Amino acid sequence: MIKERRDKRILLAHGSGGKLSYELIEEVFAPYFENPILNQFNDQAILPIEGIDLAFSTDTYVVSPIFFPGGDIGKLAICGTVNDLAMGGAIPLYLSVGFILEEGFPVGDLKKILRSMAEAAKEAKVTIVTGDTKVVNKGSADGIFINTTGIGVRKKGIDIGGDKARVGDKVIVSGFIGDHGMAILLMREGLEFQGEVKSDCAPLNRLVSQMLDTSSNIHVLRDPTRGGVATVLNEIALRSLVGIRLEEEKIPVREEVRAACEILGLDPLYLANEGKLLAIVGKEDAEKILETIKNNPYGKNAEIIGEVVEDYPRKVFMKTRIGGTRLVDMLVGEQLPRIC
Amino acid sequence: MIKERRDKRILLAHGSGGKLSYELIEEVFAPYFENPILNQFNDQAILPIEGIDLAFSTDTYVVSPIFFPGGDIGKLAICGTVNDLAMGGAIPLYLSVGFILEEGFPVGDLKKILRSMAEAAKEAKVTIVTGDTKVVNKGSADGIFINTTGIGVRKKGIDIGGDKARVGDKVIVSGFIGDHGMAILLMREGLEFQGEVKSDCAPLNRLVSQMLDTSSNIHVLRDPTRGGVATVLNEIALRSLVGIRLEEEKIPVREEVRAACEILGLDPLYLANEGKLLAIVGKEDAEKILETIKNNPYGKNAEIIGEVVEDYPRKVFMKTRIGGTRLVDMLVGEQLPRIC
Numbered sequence: 001m002i003k004e005r006r007d008k009r010i011l012l013a014h015g016s017g018g019k020l021s022y023e024l025i026e027e028v029f030a031p032y033f034e035n036p037i038l039n040q041f042n043d044q045a046i047l048p049i050e051g052i053d054l055a056f057s058t059d060t061y062v063v064s065p066i067f068f069p070g071g072d073i074g075k076l077a078i079c080g081t082v083n084d085l086a087m088g089g090a091i092p093l094y095l096s097v098g099f100i101l102e103e104g105f106p107v108g109d110l111k112k113i114l115r116s117m118a119e120a121a122k123e124a125k126v127t128i129v130t131g132d133t134k135v136v137n138k139g140s141a142d143g144i145f146i147n148t149t150g151i152g153v154r155k156k157g158i159d160i161g162g163d164k165a166r167v168g169d170k171v172i173v174s175g176f177i178g179d180h181g182m183a184i185l186l187m188r189e190g191l192e193f194q195g196e197v198k199s200d201c202a203p204l205n206r207l208v209s210q211m212l213d214t215s216s217n218i219h220v221l222r223d224p225t226r227g228g229v230a231t232v233l234n235e236i237a238l239r240s241l242v243g244i245r246l247e248e249e250k251i252p253v254r255e256e257v258r259a260a261c262e263i264l265g266l267d268p269l270y271l272a273n274e275g276k277l278l279a280i281v282g283k284e285d286a287e288k289i290l291e292t293i294k295n296n297p298y299g300k301n302a303e304i305i306g307e308v309v310e311d312y313p314r315k316v317f318m319k320t321r322i323g324g325t326r327l328v329d330m331l332v333g334e335q336l337p338r339i340c
Numbered sequence: 341m342i343k344e345r346r347d348k349r350i351l352l353a354h355g356s357g358g359k360l361s362y363e364l365i366e367e368v369f370a371p372y373f374e375n376p377i378l379n380q381f382n383d384q385a386i387l388p389i390e391g392i393d394l395a396f397s398t399d400t401y402v403v404s405p406i407f408f409p410g411g412d413i414g415k416l417a418i419c420g421t422v423n424d425l426a427m428g429g430a431i432p433l434y435l436s437v438g439f440i441l442e443e444g445f446p447v448g449d450l451k452k453i454l455r456s457m458a459e460a461a462k463e464a465k466v467t468i469v470t471g472d473t474k475v476v477n478k479g480s481a482d483g484i485f486i487n488t489t490g491i492g493v494r495k496k497g498i499d500i501g502g503d504k505a506r507v508g509d510k511v512i513v514s515g516f517i518g519d520h521g522m523a524i525l526l527m528r529e530g531l532e533f534q535g536e537v538k539s540d541c542a543p544l545n546r547l548v549s550q551m552l553d554t555s556s557n558i559h560v561l562r563d564p565t566r567g568g569v570a571t572v573l574n575e576i577a578l579r580s581l582v583g584i585r586l587e588e589e590k591i592p593v594r595e596e597v598r599a600a601c602e603i604l605g606l607d608p609l610y611l612a613n614e615g616k617l618l619a620i621v622g623k624e625d626a627e628k629i630l631e632t633i634k635n636n637p638y639g640k641n642a643e644i645i646g647e648v649v650e651d652y653p654r655k656v657f658m659k660t661r662i663g664g665t666r667l668v669d670m671l672v673g674e675q676l677p678r679i680c
Binding site (some may be wrong): 007008009010011012013014015016021024025028029032033035037038044045047049050052054056057058059060061062064093094096097098099100101102103104105106107108110111114115117118127128129130131132133134135136137139140141142145147149151153337338 | 347348349350351352353354355356361364365368369372373375377378384385387389390392394396397398399400401402404433434436437438439440441442443444445446447448450451454455457458467468469470471472473474475476477479480481482485487489491493677678
């Protein structure tokens with residue numbers, strides 16, 4: 001038993017965002033860091049500081065390749081953290097940036113990445129206020145890794161979280177799923193039709209503000225990044241103690257992504273997204289919120305894709321195109337490492 | 341000219357904290373990220389949010405080896421960011437943690453690091469509220485890198501910054517310099533007397549609170565990490581447009597560190613510290629502040645080591661033991677990569 005433990009090593013799948021990531025957090029991290037805020041397991045912490053609800057979120061970006069159709073590691077590092085803050089119902093304000101550079105990394109590439117970061121920050125209306133750069137010897141890192149950590153402010157009265165899905169709620173996705181994961185995969189594998197699929201990488205904070213202005217009946221917001229729509233919905237089902245039923249034919253998937261998935265034997269439900277959100281909302285307001293999303297450039301192809309139900313609590317299941325029902329599990333193993 | 345630029349690559353010395361780091365920030369980063377807060381170049385940003393002065397600071401830790409006498413990368417990651425917040429005169433409250441793990445990293449080592457982090461956080465009275473873990477393929481990182489980003493609150497009226505040194509001020513260091521840098525160096529080189537020098541890695545926020553309670557006449561606070569006392573004082577001299585005169589015989593250096601420096605041809609003024617601070621304070625209160633520092637367990641060996649002068653503006657110079665005067669430049673090149 002002791003030997004087994006001593007030999008235990010980190011696997012790529014521990015970083016997948018799926019089942020093994022969940023276990024790593026629960027079994028290795030949680031015992032040391034337990035506290036009421038961290039234990040909420042949202043993508044952002046909400047901190048009460050002198051009467052303000054501050055949102056605080058961190059992410060490290062290790063995507064490979066660093067330049068891809070639709071973006072690069074810099075754009076991703078800004079949008080990803082902005083979106084994590086927005087998913088808490090907060091307005092993102094400030095970011096810190098921490099770089100790890102490998103000795104020999106081309107300064108020209110760094111400048112391209114910085115330009116992307118500056119552009120994305122401008123669009124998202126966030127300011128980069130502090131930073132740090134470390135350089136490691138050649139071979140000790142793969143080019144460039146970027147951490148961004150963000151601060152936002154959440155208006156009083158907003159109460160959004162992964163444990164707040166209620167039976168009867170509708171599940172909305174803001175557009176085509178799987179674009180980011182497929183763009184990275186095709187590029188990494190050097191596959192022919194790569195240029196046709198672009199990452200959806202985008203800041204969603206404006207969209208979220210518009211949604212919050214439309215309705216106070218928004219219960220859960222999440223961006224389905226690592227592990228995809230399937231994994232994120234499973235986490236919500238687990239934490240809200242509800243079932244989630246999807247309708248396959250309602251889920252928007254771009255034709256090129258669907259075709260590539262078929263050829264490669266992948267399921268778009270597990271592919272990462274970097275410019276999409278899932279919203280679980282009170283059914284009375286679902287159509288109104290959908291309308292608001294569709295009016296935003298990043299939400300044109302939004303759909304109501306399912307609902308929260310009593311059946312199969314803590315599970316996600318799907319009515320398939322041909323009328324059957326299948327369980328949709330969390331991602332197991334790593335579908336694609338270094339996707340973000 | 342264009343060719344020269346295209347070929348420009350990141351050097352280890354760009355991460356040294358010395359002259360090339362300064363140039364990297366000024367020439368490569370600043371043009372993209374310029375804004376009034378970032379341009380203050382302090383180790384923390386002070387953000388006005390709804391009437392509160394929030395301190396915000398980030399650091400990524402890539403120290404090698406990850407375990408060393410007196411600490412490990414986990415303890416360092418907590419203390420380093422806590423100290424950066426404290427040096428802004430803020431009370432550190434919350435931290436985020438972002439891990440990059442190399443595939444195959446032993447879970448047992450990870451747990452040791454997490455335990456150190458939990459202990460250091462407890463001592464510093466900060467709470468880890470949000471986190472992220474990425475795993476990269478074997479060979480794409482060196483074991484473990486950790487980013488911590490912190491939030492603190494600064495009381496109204498506190499006005500501390502690298503540009504606030506005034507002629508006549510005294511320069512205080514809170515104890516023996518160079519312990520961290522020398523501990524890492526000796527261990528890395530496998531030198532005999534390694535066990536005798538321990539890293540000084542420690543959280544200094546309590547010490548800073550006590551100093552602020554003692555006097556409102558504290559103008560600059562900095563922890564002399566990468567680049568050491570010499571580099572940090574040069575930065576202050578540059579930003580405050582003053583000269584700084586040190587007295588060599590007043591600078592506290594542990595006997596073992598002094599001996600090792602002589603053998604290795606190093607200068608303790610350039611060695612990194614992780615549990616020391618430099619304070620530049622009004623001369624009227626200097627003795628009182630020194631007394632307060634000496635009463636804290638992390639400040640027992642504090643000394644007044646110099647003063648701020650009109651001569652040699654933007655330069656640091658030192659009255660040597662034998663009565664001469666020499667200029668003390670910023671660190672040039674990398675004395676020791678991956679020191680933190």
